[in-house]
Amino acid sequence: MIETRGLRKSFTSRQGREKKVVEAVRGVDLDVAEGEIFGFLGPNGAGKTTTLRMLATLIEPDGGTATIAGADLLSDPGEVRRRIGYVAQGGSTWDESTAREELVLQARLYGVSKADARARAVRVLEGFQLSEYADRKCKTYSGGQRRRVDIALGIIHEPKVVFLDEPTTGLDPQSRAHMWDEVRRLRDEGMTVFITTHYLDEADALCDRISIMDNGIVVASGSPAELKRDISGDIVRVSTPTVASAAEVLGSSSFVTKIETQDDGVRLYVEDGAAAIPLILRALDAASVELGTIELHRPSLDDVFLTKTGRSLRES
Amino acid sequence: MKLLRDISLIFSRQMQLLLRNPVWIAVGLFQPVMYLLLFAPLLKPALGVRTNAEAYEIFVPGLLVLLAIFGGLFQGFGLIAELRAGVIERSRVTPVSRLALLLGRSLRDTVSLIAQAVIITILALAFDLRVFIGNLLLAYLMLALISLMTSAVSYGVALAVKSEDALAPLMNTVAQPVLLLSGILLPLTYAPGWLQGIANWNPFSWAVDGTRALFRGDLGAPDVWQGLLIMALLAVLAVAWAARLFARSVR
Numbered sequence: 001m002i003e004t005r006g007l008r009k010s011f012t013s014r015q016g017r018e019k020k021v022v023e024a025v026r027g028v029d030l031d032v033a034e035g036e037i038f039g040f041l042g043p044n045g046a047g048k049t050t051t052l053r054m055l056a057t058l059i060e061p062d063g064g065t066a067t068i069a070g071a072d073l074l075s076d077p078g079e080v081r082r083r084i085g086y087v088a089q090g091g092s093t094w095d096e097s098t099a100r101e102e103l104v105l106q107a108r109l110y111g112v113s114k115a116d117a118r119a120r121a122v123r124v125l126e127g128f129q130l131s132e133y134a135d136r137k138c139k140t141y142s143g144g145q146r147r148r149v150d151i152a153l154g155i156i157h158e159p160k161v162v163f164l165d166e167p168t169t170g171l172d173p174q175s176r177a178h179m180w181d182e183v184r185r186l187r188d189e190g191m192t193v194f195i196t197t198h199y200l201d202e203a204d205a206l207c208d209r210i211s212i213m214d215n216g217i218v219v220a221s222g223s224p225a226e227l228k229r230d231i232s233g234d235i236v237r238v239s240t241p242t243v244a245s246a247a248e249v250l251g252s253s254s255f256v257t258k259i260e261t262q263d264d265g266v267r268l269y270v271e272d273g274a275a276a277i278p279l280i281l282r283a284l285d286a287a288s289v290e291l292g293t294i295e296l297h298r299p300s301l302d303d304v305f306l307t308k309t310g311r312s313l314r315e316s
Numbered sequence: 317m318k319l320l321r322d323i324s325l326i327f328s329r330q331m332q333l334l335l336r337n338p339v340w341i342a343v344g345l346f347q348p349v350m351y352l353l354l355f356a357p358l359l360k361p362a363l364g365v366r367t368n369a370e371a372y373e374i375f376v377p378g379l380l381v382l383l384a385i386f387g388g389l390f391q392g393f394g395l396i397a398e399l400r401a402g403v404i405e406r407s408r409v410t411p412v413s414r415l416a417l418l419l420g421r422s423l424r425d426t427v428s429l430i431a432q433a434v435i436i437t438i439l440a441l442a443f444d445l446r447v448f449i450g451n452l453l454l455a456y457l458m459l460a461l462i463s464l465m466t467s468a469v470s471y472g473v474a475l476a477v478k479s480e481d482a483l484a485p486l487m488n489t490v491a492q493p494v495l496l497l498s499g500i501l502l503p504l505t506y507a508p509g510w511l512q513g514i515a516n517w518n519p520f521s522w523a524v525d526g527t528r529a530l531f532r533g534d535l536g537a538p539d540v541w542q543g544l545l546i547m548a549l550l551a552v553l554a555v556a557w558a559a560r561l562f563a564r565s566v567r
């Protein structure tokens with residue numbers, strides 16, 4: 001449904017007299033299948049929005065190619081526009097208009113007749129639980145209501161693909177859960193949903209497949225389960241005041257595949273966490289290393305990010 | 317056909333939003349009416365004419381051109397607010413014609429200007445101004461072309477600079493010499509030769525001369541067709557330029 005090869009974009013910005021070139025996107029390859037929720041996970045400034053804006057025909061790529069819903073981005077942007085919906089990160093409603101007016105106009109801009117546009121607006125307002133506020137000015141909406149209007153605007157023309165740029169940022173947990181349901185509903189209606197986020201749990205729970213982006217490039221792609229499985233085994237974290245000696249003892253143990261030292265302990269990558277814990281305790285005890293806490297966890301997407309970039313997504 | 321449909325969609329939305337804002341309408345009428353009532357009485361002696369009718373014949377066309385220029389040049393502010401709200405970006409993702417994004421807005425500006433002009437003309441009629449309806453319609457055409465051009469320029473500049481802080485001084489800098497050198501408020505008949513020489517290069521002074529000729533009833537004056545032609549050409553250029561900026565990427 002979406003295929004990109006080597007998509008690139010850099011910006012030149014001026015700071016005083018100096019010109020600075022920011023390489024926002026440095027060669028992105030993506031393959032998004034029809035009818036899936038595809039997640040684009042990455043920290044602030046990774047280049048997610050820039051990639052989306054290129055795919056939505058808003059900015060021209062410096063290089064690379066892309067096909068979206070069968071239309072070529074570079075040679076036929078007009079056709080791409082007809083087939084996609086795009087919901088910007090910053091929102092797109094006008095304070096003085098009502099949700100219904102915005103929706104009717106939006107549908108009509110896609111060539112839908114007046115009567116049909118009205119009918120669609122009613123249906124979409126219903127679907128996003130906005131009927132109650134439909135005829136109030138947008139400036140009176142809460143953040144969550146406004147975000148739902150944004151998304152309704154992006155899909156009123158029933159596109160094949162919809163791009164949602166951080167649809168849940170700034171929403172409370174309950175609204176986020178609602179939004180996830182809306183997104184799943186869109187997929188179940190047959191739409192391909194391309195969503196960006198910097199929430200790990202969101203990517204994990206909502207997306208069928210994800211690409212992790214950092215610094216303008218894709219560092220890993222796959223289903224969340226696959227990506228986590230790639231970090232083979234489990235992770236055991238041991239906290240101790242004597243990091244160096246713990247690392248020495250455990251680093252030479254045969255059941256540890258990889259070890260990382262941290263300020264207040266070590267992280268051990270092991271085949272089977274449950275089996276490893278008694279061995280770890282015994283080894284530390286034998287060497288009389290003082291032990292703080294010990295915890296086992298299954299790899300998360302954050303661990304994927306950590307192994308690929310050397311940084312934690314939570315810290316950045 | 318798609319272009320016409322798109323223009324009418326954008327135009328009706330903009331018009332709807334405009335009419336929803338009564339404050340704006342009140343201000344739009346209050347100012348010119350004040351000019352008419354308070355400034356005009358000073359004119360009779362200043363212009364050296366004998367009757368109110370003669371004074372208004374010179375003053376009203378100038379006032380209308382002034383409104384057309386200023387009204388147009390400051391429309392860019394509204395567009396910057398729309399840019400900021402993400403409305404323009406949302407439009408640009410749809411297949412809507414980029415020319416329609418511009419013309420729909422510029423036409424709203426033109427229509428509201430003509431509405432102002434009609435009200436002022438009617439008021440001036442009460443002060444003994446007399447003008448043939450045919451000539452008046454041609455004068456309105458001139459005003460419409462001016463407003464189309466200045467609002468397109470303003471939208472273009474707004475898209476290029478993207479900030480009110482840059483737009484305000486820019487527009488003021490453009491408007492001031494244009495205003496002073498076009499003989500809008502007072503005719504340049506008594507100006508020294510060098511000043512008239514500069515004014516000849518100001519397209520708006522042709523527009524003002526043409527509009528005054530129409531209000532005088534002098535349809536045959538070359539000022540009329542020259543003014544109309546120059547304004548039409550400039551309007552086409554301005555619209556083409558600004559529409560290109562709508563098509564290009566804007567953040």
Ligand SMILES: Nc1ncnc2c1ncn2[C@@H]1O[C@H](COP(=O)(O)OP(=O)(O)OP(=O)(O)O)[C@@H](O)[C@H]1O
Binds near residue numbers: 023043048089198
């Ligand atoms: N118009 C622009 N001019 C200059 N630099 C830009 C422009 N747009 C984006 N950038 C830069 O490109 C980089 C990528 O930005 P982008 O908005 O794509 O990040 P993002 O992944 O969407 O981040 P976030 O999670 O904060 O939304 C950033 O360093 C940003 O400052």
Ligand SMILES: [Mg+2]
Binds near residue numbers: 048
């Ligand atoms: Mg972003």
